[in-house]
Amino acid sequence: MPKEKKLAIYPGTFDPITNGHLDIIQRAVSLFESVIVAVTTNPSKAPLFTVSERVNMIEEATSKLENVTVENFSGLLMHYAEKRNADVIVRGLRAITDFEYEFQMALVNRKLAGDIVTVFLMPNEKYTYLNSTIVKEVAKFDGDVSSFVPQNVHENLIDRFKNE
Amino acid sequence: MPKEKKLAIYPGTFDPITNGHLDIIQRAVSLFESVIVAVTTNPSKAPLFTVSERVNMIEEATSKLENVTVENFSGLLMHYAEKRNADVIVRGLRAITDFEYEFQMALVNRKLAGDIVTVFLMPNEKYTYLNSTIVKEVAKFDGDVSSFVPQNVHENLIDRFKNE
Amino acid sequence: MPKEKKLAIYPGTFDPITNGHLDIIQRAVSLFESVIVAVTTNPSKAPLFTVSERVNMIEEATSKLENVTVENFSGLLMHYAEKRNADVIVRGLRAITDFEYEFQMALVNRKLAGDIVTVFLMPNEKYTYLNSTIVKEVAKFDGDVSSFVPQNVHENLIDRFKNE
Amino acid sequence: MPKEKKLAIYPGTFDPITNGHLDIIQRAVSLFESVIVAVTTNPSKAPLFTVSERVNMIEEATSKLENVTVENFSGLLMHYAEKRNADVIVRGLRAITDFEYEFQMALVNRKLAGDIVTVFLMPNEKYTYLNSTIVKEVAKFDGDVSSFVPQNVHENLIDRFKNE
Amino acid sequence: MPKEKKLAIYPGTFDPITNGHLDIIQRAVSLFESVIVAVTTNPSKAPLFTVSERVNMIEEATSKLENVTVENFSGLLMHYAEKRNADVIVRGLRAITDFEYEFQMALVNRKLAGDIVTVFLMPNEKYTYLNSTIVKEVAKFDGDVSSFVPQNVHENLIDRFKNE
Amino acid sequence: MPKEKKLAIYPGTFDPITNGHLDIIQRAVSLFESVIVAVTTNPSKAPLFTVSERVNMIEEATSKLENVTVENFSGLLMHYAEKRNADVIVRGLRAITDFEYEFQMALVNRKLAGDIVTVFLMPNEKYTYLNSTIVKEVAKFDGDVSSFVPQNVHENLIDRFKNE
Numbered sequence: 001m002p003k004e005k006k007l008a009i010y011p012g013t014f015d016p017i018t019n020g021h022l023d024i025i026q027r028a029v030s031l032f033e034s035v036i037v038a039v040t041t042n043p044s045k046a047p048l049f050t051v052s053e054r055v056n057m058i059e060e061a062t063s064k065l066e067n068v069t070v071e072n073f074s075g076l077l078m079h080y081a082e083k084r085n086a087d088v089i090v091r092g093l094r095a096i097t098d099f100e101y102e103f104q105m106a107l108v109n110r111k112l113a114g115d116i117v118t119v120f121l122m123p124n125e126k127y128t129y130l131n132s133t134i135v136k137e138v139a140k141f142d143g144d145v146s147s148f149v150p151q152n153v154h155e156n157l158i159d160r161f162k163n164e
Numbered sequence: 165m166p167k168e169k170k171l172a173i174y175p176g177t178f179d180p181i182t183n184g185h186l187d188i189i190q191r192a193v194s195l196f197e198s199v200i201v202a203v204t205t206n207p208s209k210a211p212l213f214t215v216s217e218r219v220n221m222i223e224e225a226t227s228k229l230e231n232v233t234v235e236n237f238s239g240l241l242m243h244y245a246e247k248r249n250a251d252v253i254v255r256g257l258r259a260i261t262d263f264e265y266e267f268q269m270a271l272v273n274r275k276l277a278g279d280i281v282t283v284f285l286m287p288n289e290k291y292t293y294l295n296s297t298i299v300k301e302v303a304k305f306d307g308d309v310s311s312f313v314p315q316n317v318h319e320n321l322i323d324r325f326k327n328e
Numbered sequence: 329m330p331k332e333k334k335l336a337i338y339p340g341t342f343d344p345i346t347n348g349h350l351d352i353i354q355r356a357v358s359l360f361e362s363v364i365v366a367v368t369t370n371p372s373k374a375p376l377f378t379v380s381e382r383v384n385m386i387e388e389a390t391s392k393l394e395n396v397t398v399e400n401f402s403g404l405l406m407h408y409a410e411k412r413n414a415d416v417i418v419r420g421l422r423a424i425t426d427f428e429y430e431f432q433m434a435l436v437n438r439k440l441a442g443d444i445v446t447v448f449l450m451p452n453e454k455y456t457y458l459n460s461t462i463v464k465e466v467a468k469f470d471g472d473v474s475s476f477v478p479q480n481v482h483e484n485l486i487d488r489f490k491n492e
Numbered sequence: 493m494p495k496e497k498k499l500a501i502y503p504g505t506f507d508p509i510t511n512g513h514l515d516i517i518q519r520a521v522s523l524f525e526s527v528i529v530a531v532t533t534n535p536s537k538a539p540l541f542t543v544s545e546r547v548n549m550i551e552e553a554t555s556k557l558e559n560v561t562v563e564n565f566s567g568l569l570m571h572y573a574e575k576r577n578a579d580v581i582v583r584g585l586r587a588i589t590d591f592e593y594e595f596q597m598a599l600v601n602r603k604l605a606g607d608i609v610t611v612f613l614m615p616n617e618k619y620t621y622l623n624s625t626i627v628k629e630v631a632k633f634d635g636d637v638s639s640f641v642p643q644n645v646h647e648n649l650i651d652r653f654k655n656e
Numbered sequence: 657m658p659k660e661k662k663l664a665i666y667p668g669t670f671d672p673i674t675n676g677h678l679d680i681i682q683r684a685v686s687l688f689e690s691v692i693v694a695v696t697t698n699p700s701k702a703p704l705f706t707v708s709e710r711v712n713m714i715e716e717a718t719s720k721l722e723n724v725t726v727e728n729f730s731g732l733l734m735h736y737a738e739k740r741n742a743d744v745i746v747r748g749l750r751a752i753t754d755f756e757y758e759f760q761m762a763l764v765n766r767k768l769a770g771d772i773v774t775v776f777l778m779p780n781e782k783y784t785y786l787n788s789t790i791v792k793e794v795a796k797f798d799g800d801v802s803s804f805v806p807q808n809v810h811e812n813l814i815d816r817f818k819n820e
Numbered sequence: 821m822p823k824e825k826k827l828a829i830y831p832g833t834f835d836p837i838t839n840g841h842l843d844i845i846q847r848a849v850s851l852f853e854s855v856i857v858a859v860t861t862n863p864s865k866a867p868l869f870t871v872s873e874r875v876n877m878i879e880e881a882t883s884k885l886e887n888v889t890v891e892n893f894s895g896l897l898m899h900y901a902e903k904r905n906a907d908v909i910v911r912g913l914r915a916i917t918d919f920e921y922e923f924q925m926a927l928v929n930r931k932l933a934g935d936i937v938t939v940f941l942m943p944n945e946k947y948t949y950l951n952s953t954i955v956k957e958v959a960k961f962d963g964d965v966s967s968f969v970p971q972n973v974h975e976n977l978i979d980r981f982k983n984e
Contacts, residue, residue: 006195027281031170031252042961076961088195093257093284104949106286112963117191120257120284122270125453129760141698141732143768206469240469268457276471289945293596305534305568307604334687355773359662359744370633404633416687421749421776432621434778440635445683448749448776450762498851519937523826523908580851585913585940598942609847612913612940614926617781785924797862797896799932 005033008088008119011077014039015047016153017058018135020127024092027121029065032088037062038080039072048136048160061150078112086116093120094128172196172252172283175241178203179211180317181222182299184291188256191285193229196252201226202244203236212300212324225314242276250280257284258292333361336416336447339405342367343375344481345386346463348455352420355449357393360416365390366408367400376464376488389478406440414444421448422456497525500580500611503569506531507539508645509550510627512619516584517554519613524580526559533566540628540652553642570605578608585612586620661689664744664775667733670695671703672809673714674791676783680748683777685721688744693718694736695728704792704816717806734768742772749776750784828852828908828939831897834859835867836973837878838955840947844912847941849885852908857882858900859892868956868980881970898932906936913940914948 008028014021014037028035037058041051049057051072058070073080081089089109091102106118130148139145139157146154172192178185178201192199201222205215213221215236222234237244245253253273255266270282294312303309303321310318336356342349342365356363365386369379377385379400386398401408409417417437419430434446458476467473467485474482500520506513506529520527529550533543541549543564550562565572573581581601583594598610622640631637631649638646664684670677670693684691693714697707705713707728714726729736737745745765747758762774786804795801795813802810828848834841834857848855857878861871869877871892878890893900901909909929911922926938950968959965959977966974 030279031281031283076958076963078963079961104951104954107289107949108954108958110288111967112958115194117195118286119195120286122282122284124274125271125456128453128456129763131760134760134764138732138764138768141735143732143734147767240466240471242471243469268459268462271457272462272466275475276466289948292945292948293599295596298596298600302568302600302604305571307568307570311603358771359773359775404630404635406635407633432623432626435621435781436626436630438780439639440630443686445687446778447687448778450774450776452766453763522935523937523939599945602944607850609851610942611851612942614938614940616930617784617927620781620784785927787924790924790928794896794928794932797899799896799898803931 006031006087007034007036007085008032008090009036009038009077009081009084009086010090011038011040011073013047013132014054014058015049015132016054016135016149016156017061018127018130018132018149018153019147020092020094020123020130022061022150023123023127024090024121025062025065025068027123028090029067031119032090034067034069035090036084036086037068037070038077039070040077041072041074049156053156057150057153057156060152076112078109078116081116082113089116089118091118091120093122094131169197170195170251171198171200171249172254173200173202173241173245173248173250174254175202175204175237177211177296178218178222179213179296180218180299180313180320181225182291182294182296182313182317183311184256184258184287184294186225186314187287187291188254188285189226189229189232191287192254193231195283196254198231198233199254200248200250201232201234202241203234204241205236205238213320217320221314221317221320224316240276242273242280245280246277253280253282255282255284257286258295334359334415335413336360336363336418337366337405337409337412337414338363338418339366339368339401339408341375341460342382342386343377343460344382344463344477344484345389346455346458346460346477346481347475348420348422348451348458350389350478351451351455352418352449353390353393353396355451356418357395359447360418362395362397363418364412364414365396365398366405367398368405369400369402377484381484385478385481385484388480404440406437406444409444410441417444417446419446419448421450422459498523498579499526499528499577500524500582501528501530501569501573501576501578502582503530503532503565505539505624506546506550507541507624508546508627508641508648509553510619510622510624510641510645511639512584512586512615512622514553514642515615515619516582516613517557517560519615520582521557521559523611524582526561527582528576528578529554529560529562530569530572531562531564532569533564541648545648549642549645549648552644568604570601570608573608574605581608581610583610583612585614586623662687662743663690663692663741664688664746665692665694665733665737665740665742666746667694667696667729667736669703669788670710670714671705671788672710672791672805672812673717674783674786674788674805674809675803676748676750676779676786678717678806679779679783680746680777681718681721681724683779684746685723687775688746690723690725691746692740692742693724693726694733695726696733697728697730705812709812713806713809713812716808732768734765734772737772738769745772745774747774747776749778750787825853826851826907827854827856827905828910829856829858829897829901829904829906830910831858831860831893831900833867833952834874834878835869835952836874836955836969836976837881838947838950838952838969838973839967840912840914840943840950842881842970843943843947844910844941845882845885845888847943848910849887851939852910854887854889855910856904856906857888857890858897859890860897861892861894869976873976877970877973877976880972896932898929898936901936902933909936909938911938911940913942914951 010025010028039051039054055070055072062068109118135145135148140161174189174192203215203218219234219236226232273282299309299312304325338353338356367379367382383398383400390396463473463476468489502517502520531543531546547562547564554560601610627637627640632653666681666684695707695710711726711728718724765774791801791804796817830845830848859871859874875890875892882888955965955968960981
């Protein structure tokens with residue numbers, strides 16, 4: 001019999017959080033009792049924002065959502081998820097290229113922690129082609145990204161790029 | 165705040181149910197308080213099995229899973245889901261071609277009933293390329309499908325094709 | 329040196345025209361001097377609306393656009409395009425499955441009439457997963473398609489399905 | 493240790509054979525000691541040409557290639573392949589939509605006859621988007637398909653459609 | 657009513673220009689009154705050729721085409737396009753992976769400058785799988801790229817790699 | 821007439837070899853008289869293991885397979901293949917993203933050495949989403965990769981990451 005209250009983890013780099021991410025968080029909140037937005041500290045590429053900046057921006061952007069907490073983690077997602085006693089990993093599915101990478105990660109994660117289920121959610125179609133990389137590219141060259149990210153992130157992006 | 169107990173609907177034609185479908189049902193059962201496997205009666209193509217045969221085969225194959233019921237429905241999925249007061253639509257994601265059709269349906273369904281969330285689950289990789297059509301093709305020509313479908317479905321397939 | 333005034337043909341089945349098609353027509357109108365929306369009469373599958381019904385619905389839906397005419401054609405698109413002395417074939421690109429079929433047709437068409445250029449336009453993302461088939465499926469079961477098709481098409485769909 | 497002489501089967505509907513199929517056959521001939529082009533008699537859709545017409549057209553088109561024979565088969569490919577003691581199934585890979593179907597068939601075939609290897613060959617890029625269906629569509633409406641099919645097939649297509 | 661004379665911009669890195677790019681330029685020239693090939697100076701990766709080398713190679717390769725000019729630009733494409741008063745952005749579509757990136761860019765660009773239309777053109781199928789990266793990889797190891805790039809680019813590549 | 825004994829080359833980075841690679845090697849061995857696993861020394865990215873470490877790990881993992889040798893090569897694959905007088909290039913096909921890259925390389929290779937045939941083999945579906953990069957990511961953070969790689973590679977990965 002399933003546990004009464006489900007804990008879901010929504011992992012990512014969130015450099016920075018976009019309106020597409022927020023859309024997924026809202027859906028996850030409607031499905032599960034508590035949702036942890038988990039910011040990875042693994043140094044993949046040089047991020048634009050530090051881990052604590054990214055955590056802060058997400059906390060501000062999700063402050064009105066109950067049952068959402070924001071954390072950071074290092075190492076393997078599935079080790080972190082097991083330590084937190086999570087039931088679900090939430091992933092956004094946008095486009096085909098996402099799809100294959102997500103499949104790969106979900107299959108590996110299942111090998112590593114078989115009883116944690118990966119659940120895919122689809123954002124509103126207006127966010128289908130949105131990701132953090134393109135937001136940074138546009139913001140870097142003074143393009144208007146106000147419809148792509150939360151207000152606080154918009155300000156942080158302007159601030160970050162104003163002296164370039 | 166989300167409803168305490170979640171009702172999920174897993175819709176399909178299930179002509180017949182395969183081990184890939186069963187795998188998705190088991191994942192859904194671990195996530196949500198109750199799961200309805202909903203067999204569509206819409207006459208898309210001429211099915212091999214009648215709706216009641218398909219319902220019976222699923223009932224037998226899921227008899228050991230608590231909290232699973234099997235029903236049939238006609239008309240639009242979202243109208244049926246609203247009538248049942250469902251919270252979630254569950255869909256299996258296998259391959260790319262699934263992906264686009266599922267996206268399309270999820271976006272349309274969202275327009276029709278915006279507060280029901282579509283959740284995608286991924287079956288075990290050994291079921292990635294399995295579907296009912298290929299099972300029927302193989303069974304029709306006396307191929308062995310015992311590793312693709314539950315035992316009771318296997319027997320029904322042999323029986324159905326034995327006089328062809 | 330290119331001809332001064334470009335004639336573009338936007339071919340399709342249009343059974344019925346959707347808001348996604350209209351979006352493509354508007355983009356084509358902004359690019360080329362005249363646009364013919366060309367409804368194929370080739371009997372692929374049994375259409376829901378007759379050719380003249382389809383032509384009429386498009387004429388009503390495009391009545392405010394200058395330089396748009398609606399015609400029907402039979403036989404090969406490229407023979408028709410040559411007869412009309414067209415410069416451009418316009419096609420909408422929505423999703424990956426479109427993509428391969430469109431590539432195939434464009435390559436064949438180029439073999440048949442090499443100096444007519446196929447141009448792909450992308451509709452607004454809110455129409456990415458919209459097509460005539462899904463509109464008919466939803467309308468058939470009394471789903472609300474008013475955000476997917478022009479008002480006159482909506483009425484025709486209700487009328488067509490009211491006695492089913 | 494592998495068998496000295498390899499027998500490869502290249503199965504298909506070949507309704508009719510195209511230059512893309514011929515390209516794959518030539519590659520297979522350079523790799524394996526003998527190649528059987530195997531025409532399926534399974535009544536999928538109503539074919540344009542009968543099985544014996546299709547076999548004859550392939551025989552004419554491959555008459556200059558040594559070590560190629562043409563046969564027809566019914567039932568499951570893998571049962572036929574085992575009866576012929578084949579080592580290899582050859583499949584052409586053109587585009588993404590092929591890809592998923594081929595994967596599916598290859599995985600099912602492996603379950604049915606594990607020691608027969610499926611080998612994928614890629615035709616010349618000029619045949620990437622060519623298939624029998626599009627050839628028939630173009631020929632039906634008097635389009636020129638002489639660059640898509642062997643000369644004898646071209647004549648047969650003209651003959652078949654001349655009274656439509 | 658649309659502007660009489662259309663200005664199209666064909667943006668890219670062109671490091672270096674290939675025969676596939678040239679093919680797209682020729683199609684664009686046949687459609688629009690003037691075409692600017694716009695070389696980005698944004699330092700994505702370390703390019704093999706400087707911006708002025710890339711501009712020069714394109715100028716030589718397009719010297720016989722009327723109405724083509726070559727420029728470089730920095731910053732956001734849409735800001736540059738607005739400054740130039742362009743009507744159209746031209747993009748080549750080759751394969752699926754292109755497709756998703758192009759969709760993403762076109763949707764973002766539409767948000768940034770809604771009245772500039774992105775138009776996708778398809779090169780000849782023999783250039784389907786050609787890009788600048790693979791040309792450089794082959795040339796670097798003394799492979800023959802003479803069928804992939806214009807003659808002047810071929811010479812520049814040999815020259816560039818001769819001392820490696 | 822084809823050469824009696826076929827020599828196949830299976831090229832790659834193999835940083836490190838996985839069970840998916842081994843699966844492909846076993847299929848290639850059953851098809852061709854001799855198979856060279858060819859480790860590229862081209863410095864793409866900084867590899868985790870040196871060329872000689874990678875060669876050694878493959879030699880150990882394939883020591884029970886007759887007719888397999890392991891070599892390294894630099895420069896263009898097709899130049900190396902011609903020098904070795906190879907008949908076949910073997911490539912594994914897993915997912916869609918592979919597919920386009922492989923198509924591209926096969927088409928270029930055909931231009932460079934037209935009589936060497938590229939053959940695609942499909943690994944067991946349990947390796948569909950496995951590659952060296954994901955193995956290294958998991959191993960780096962102490963995840964268990966024992967089901968993804970041969971035993972000797974597993975030990976080498978533990979050893980390599982133990983002091984990080």
